[in-house]
């Protein structure tokens with residue numbers, strides 16, 4: 618599958634509930650009582666029914682339940698939403714249907730239920746295999762809980778499993794991070810996402826005096842991730858994402874849609890959408906979300922038609938996140954100008970520094986460029 622048709626659609630469903638807030642988290646998520654959870658799912662079903670007609674000509678290639686912690690509410694809520702999606706949208710038979718699950722919230726029964734309802738990919742938030750590090754992050758689980766969830770997911774029949782891990786954590790040594798990477802690969806999941814902690818303003822971490830790894834250790838964590846994963850058969854296809862084997866099979870289709878500027882529709886609180894260069898997002902106040910939908914009102918609060926300049930910028934800085942790079946022929950097809958016409962000076966400068974290279978039709982970051990990707994991508998913004 619390739620997210621290149623303008624009638625292909627991916628759907629993101631936001632589940633904003635968590636058992637409690639982690640100390641580094643700036644996602645739209647919170648703890649909630651059962652009544653609110655029920656009202657939210659009723660509203661979400663309503664949003665699906667109200668929205669679907671607009672997209673009747675689109676074919677849905679992926680669905681992603683993200684959060685928050687989608688595995689926190691009863692599985693039946695998620696399965697009902699999936700049933701509503703199947704009956705209201707044209708979901709292709711081979712669609713990738715993923716759910717994020719957090720250890721400590723996903724029992725074997727829930728996982729089995731997900732599998733039976735058509736979910737075929739599980740993303741498990743391990744973050745670390747060190748219990749002290751997990752405690753310092755404010756996570757609710759320990760490594761034993763992660764292993765139980767992983768084994769339960771395998772037992773429930775999931776073959777497509779992602780493990781999320783994080784580096785640059787407070788109190789994390791290089792050795793302890795390497796042990797986390799090693800333990801993740803020993804399980805041979807089909808996919809591993811390895812992100813580095815970013816301390817965001819507005820989170821408790823931002824106001825704390827954190828013992829973060831020094832720059833040398835931080836760089837070593839980054840380089841060792843690539844080395845260990847490559848040695849164990851994982852190919853890197855995006856700055857922070859690795860898939861087992863050589864082909865595209867285990868790469869996450871849904872996330873590639875974001876990086877390749879495919880169409881995605883966000884459903885649920887605060888979700889964002891982009892359909893054929895129009896970006897829009899939903900309101901973030903849950904009571905207002907529920908109230909508006911009870912009256913069949915729209916929950917979209919912002920809408921922006923991207924101009925050509927913004928589309929080109931996005932095409933470049935999102936596409937360069939992919940190891941294969943940006944498709945220069947597609948750029949020409951979409952904008953009627955070559956990448957070189959628009960970005961000739963920047964390309965020459967970056968190539969001169971050994972940060973960019975051509976590979977057939979693709980323009981991609983070199984290994985050196987990937988190491989300083991944020992700086993290179995910033996150059997592609999006018």
Ligand code: SF4
Nearest residue numbers: 635638639642646685
């Ligand atoms: S589980 Fe994820 S979404 Fe929930 S609070 Fe923790 S980091 Fe945030």
